[in-house]
Amino acid sequence: MTPGERDALAAEYVLGTLDARATAELRGAMETDAALADAVAGWEQRLAPLQLLATPEAPPPDLWARLERTLGGGARRKAWRFPWPAFGLGAGALAAGLAAFIVFRPPPAAPLMTVLLTSRDQPAYLVEAERGTLRLAALNPRGIEAGRVMQLWALPQGATAPTSLGLIPESGRFSVTPQNIRPEPGMLIEISLEPPGGSTTGRPTGPILFIGRLSAAGNS
């Protein structure tokens, strides 16, 4: 195989246009052919930005539990214990059914989530809300203009002005339990660009960079 042929094959593999047989052969060859593995890695890197063209969508709520069952070991649980997912995307129908039996423990409010999108509909932040706490995580970390900060806001349905939920640290990870409002389906969550220290007017003063609407986790 010439270097040109090898590279063309690697490119078609990464693109996804090889059939099942050629794919299996190539994966086998990559185990021993370092140059081929290198060519594939190069194409993965070149084309990776195209992944952003796919629209984000919440997976089924029970998927993590299924994955844990497959992987086994590690965090093994006793059979009588309900495998509560430790985060918001889980719970779901099974939890709702079980909650009826767990009389000494009030069922948690259904978790909510949204993906904050840019003006070009690109995913920027994942927001989850459960038991009154909002958690924010950057999906595609990016820098912001020097000397500016990002401020998080919530706009309950029917409200005329948003409520500030605080400034977002540079890490992009943020958790807040608002005192005067409660996360609910339909609530708008937005992030604006503000001067250091945040808006002094109680309303966003800079452009809204990212926006999304809370809905029940699992419904997309």
Added chain:
Amino acid sequence: MSDAAALLLRIAGEDRTALQALYKLQSVRLFGVAMAILRDRDAAADAVHDGFVNVARRAAQFDAERGTAEGWLGSIIRHAALDIARRRGREIPTDDATLGDTPVEAAQLDSITASEEGARLRACLADLPEKNRQGIVLAFVHGLSHPQIAARLELPLGTVKAWIRRGLLTLRECLA
């Protein structure tokens, strides 16, 4: 180092809580990647499941010198989804409304320019003839096979194969 890259390091050390944290951080984006290829929630869930099993086993192979953790994860999920599509004989409706009539409008590609790499790829894609560009995006994003792309773009199969091959070659030169 991104959060995802740090988590991959911990997963390589068999830290199951790190896998769960990574799932929480990335599963919405990755399920979207699988949905774009399979257009079926059950099949896309299978792809994310299979992909994450792979992530758990291969996390030590992630090499930060060769791209971002997000890109590496996306590539594993894509290949898991493509494997499922191949097993189904790629009998996936390509007239799906979610693909739209003109799936690869030039303006849509602007959305990949957030990163420096994305901006360069966008510029190089823009230099390709329209149908070469469409073929590449239909294959990569929507998992279409050569015959499906030929049907969709109303071009002979041989032409599509040659154009995609030439398009990839041009991209490589442009990005070098």
